Amino acid sequence: MRNNHCLKAWPELGKSAAWLFVFLLLSPLTQAGKPLIEITIEQHLFVPSEIIIPANTKVKLRVHNRDATPEEFESWELNREKVIMGNSSTTIFIGPLSPGIYPFFGEFNPKTAQGKVIVE
């Protein structure tokens, strides 16, 4: 009996998987042309420490860690946490956001590595 249930269910599962696959294929269409902002981590500081981005727009942050040690870009307000290994770079996507100030910090050096995203 259970195997019959399985056989009936798999076409349904396949239909769902196909739906998700189509959605995955279409997803990249929504992300072209994002503004790019470069941030550098040097001596456990974010440079620049303040960035201004437009409201309701998805933005690509390219973060370069020039220190030899890893750092973690952390922001509960932005719902992002991302480790950047020493002497390497990573990409963080933020937004679309409402106007306001969204702080972020480096979790491995929270006293020095601090910054904010200003959404206008």
Add this chain to the structure above:
Amino acid sequence: MNLKNHKAFPAGIKISLLFIYLCSFFSPLSLLADGSVVSKIYHPYVQPLEKEIELRTLYEKDDNNNDQQKVKLGYGQSLSDSWFGEIYLIAHKDGGDAFAIEAYEAELKWQITEQGEYAADWGLLFELEKEEGDAWEAASTLLVEHQWGRLIGAANLSAIYEWGDKIDDELESKLALQMRYRHSPRFEPAIEFFSGQDYKGIGPLIMGREILGPARRLRWELGASFAISSDSPDLTIKTALEYEF
């Protein structure tokens, strides 16, 4: 048709429709895993350098006052910037019996897309579990997550294969959905829905995190799931503690 500029169905609405569609689609199914359907809901993210120790408990009670308890102790660590591995030891207690080791489990999580890059974030989870005796379970789970402001929706869609001398060989599926409100780092309420073998349930969950120091965090969860089908355990309570370092 220029899909990029097509505004009839904004991304948020499309995700909502997908969420509702999946929910309604799987509700009639009654064919899922032999283990507990109520479980952890996974998110499609991996952090390099992350290690964690995890303790999970599950308590199930039905209307005949039969209760079962399960404890999972796990250790996990990231293997790269997109892969995370974890191993578990699982103990089980039935009614007045003592706890006994029931199973061992290994899992691998793969973060496929960068968080926020696309309309939804995607990942895959691969699990292999061996129960005492000869019962095996292998599962692949699609992890999807989307953010609407302070609301976060997560869906876990699993395909499961079970085999061994103790159990019938069978293919199953399972769906878990979570909608979470980001109130504050220390308190995030959520509602969860589970559909699996002989089980459909829905219930609240609260979770939070405490920062204990640089790169050290304690995450906690407490949730309940109430059966919405007659052959399900009436009440399931789950807890979790994760120490990340």
